[in-house]
Amino acid sequence: MIETFQRTLPNGITLSCRASGTPGRPLMVFLHGFPEGAFIWDELLEHFAQPAHGGFRCIAPNLRGFEQSSAPPAVEDYRPHLLVQDIRQLAATESADGIIDTLVAHDWGGAFGWGFANAFPQQLRRLVILNSPHPGTFARELRENPAQQKASAYMHFLARPDAPALLAENDYRRMWPFFTAMGAGAERFGWLTETVKDQYRALWDAGLRGACNLYAVTPLKPPLQGQSPDAIPMLPRERLTVDVPTLVLWALDDSALLPALLDGLDDYVPALEVVKVPDATHWIVHEQPQRVIAEIAAFVRRDQ
Numbered sequence: 001m002i003e004t005f006q007r008t009l010p011n012g013i014t015l016s017c018r019a020s021g022t023p024g025r026p027l028m029v030f031l032h033g034f035p036e037g038a039f040i041w042d043e044l045l046e047h048f049a050q051p052a053h054g055g056f057r058c059i060a061p062n063l064r065g066f067e068q069s070s071a072p073p074a075v076e077d078y079r080p081h082l083l084v085q086d087i088r089q090l091a092a093t094e095s096a097d098g099i100i101d102t103l104v105a106h107d108w109g110g111a112f113g114w115g116f117a118n119a120f121p122q123q124l125r126r127l128v129i130l131n132s133p134h135p136g137t138f139a140r141e142l143r144e145n146p147a148q149q150k151a152s153a154y155m156h157f158l159a160r161p162d163a164p165a166l167l168a169e170n171d172y173r174r175m176w177p178f179f180t181a182m183g184a185g186a187e188r189f190g191w192l193t194e195t196v197k198d199q200y201r202a203l204w205d206a207g208l209r210g211a212c213n214l215y216a217v218t219p220l221k222p223p224l225q226g227q228s229p230d231a232i233p234m235l236p237r238e239r240l241t242v243d244v245p246t247l248v249l250w251a252l253d254d255s256a257l258l259p260a261l262l263d264g265l266d267d268y269v270p271a272l273e274v275v276k277v278p279d280a281t282h283w284i285v286h287e288q289p290q291r292v293i294a295e296i297a298a299f300v301r302r303d304q
Helices: 038-049 080-094 108-119 135-144 146-151 154-158 163-172 176-180 185-189 194-205 209-217 289-303
Strands: 003-008 014-020 027-031 057-061 100-106 124-130 246-251 272-277
Touching (some): 027 080, 038 289, 080 108, 108 135, 124 289, 135 146, 163 194, 246 289, 272 289
Parallel strands (some): 100 124, 246 272
C-alpha cells in the first residue's frame, strides 16, 4: 500500500513523498527524473517493502520543483548540492542514523544520486543508477562527442525562461514527444495509457518552472553554435569518485543518453557493475518494471 505525505526539512524545503513499508526498517530511496514524478516508482515501492523482498522502508520524494514539493523561484535554488542536501535531510527524518541502504535513481534523480554518493559515502551502502550520466563522462562526451552534443541539444530549449509556458500549451503537446520520440518506448511497450497520461497531467498542472530550472542552472549542456566546448566544466576528480558498490542499469535504446557515456565509468566508480539492457529506452522504469526490480534485487543480494 502506498502512503503519501509531505515532509518539511530543516532547510525549509517541503517534499511531497510516496512511501511503503515499515518505518525504521533499512531505507531504500528512489529519485525520479524529468518530466517524471515520484509515482513512477510505485511498483518498486510496494515490492521492496514486502518482508519476502527485503522489508525495506521505501520512500520516493518528488524533487524540489516537482508536484507539491517546494518550488523556490530562483534558478540558483536548483543547484545540485541543494537537492543533494534535500535527500540527506529527508533520510535523516526516516532513519535514526541517516543511512540510506540503497539509493535508486533515474535521469535527473541520478545526477543527485551520483552527487550524494560522492559527498556522503558514509551514509550510503549502495547505489543504483538507471540511465543517468555520471558527471565525469557526461562532461567529456559533451566536449568531445558530436553525437552526444546533438542528442543533448534539447536541453537548451528546456533552459529557456519561456519553456514552462510553451510546454503547458495545448494539453502539453510538446511534452508527450519526450515519451514517444525518445526511442519509441511508449509506443513499443504500450505503457502510456490514458490513466498514466492523467497522472502526468496532474503532476505537470502543479507547474513546470522548477523542473525546467534544473536545465537552466546546469553548466553541463552542449555548446551552442559558435561556442567553444571548453566552456563545459571538468570537475576535479575528488568530486567525481564514488566509492560505494554501484549498479548501473542502462537501456541501450535511449536516444538522449548514448552508450558511450559508460566508457571509462569504472575509472570513477571502482566497485561498479553495469547491466546493459537492449530493446529498452530512457523510460525503462515504465517499460520493464519487473526487469528493473529483478536487477536491483539481484544486486542487493550479491552485495549483502
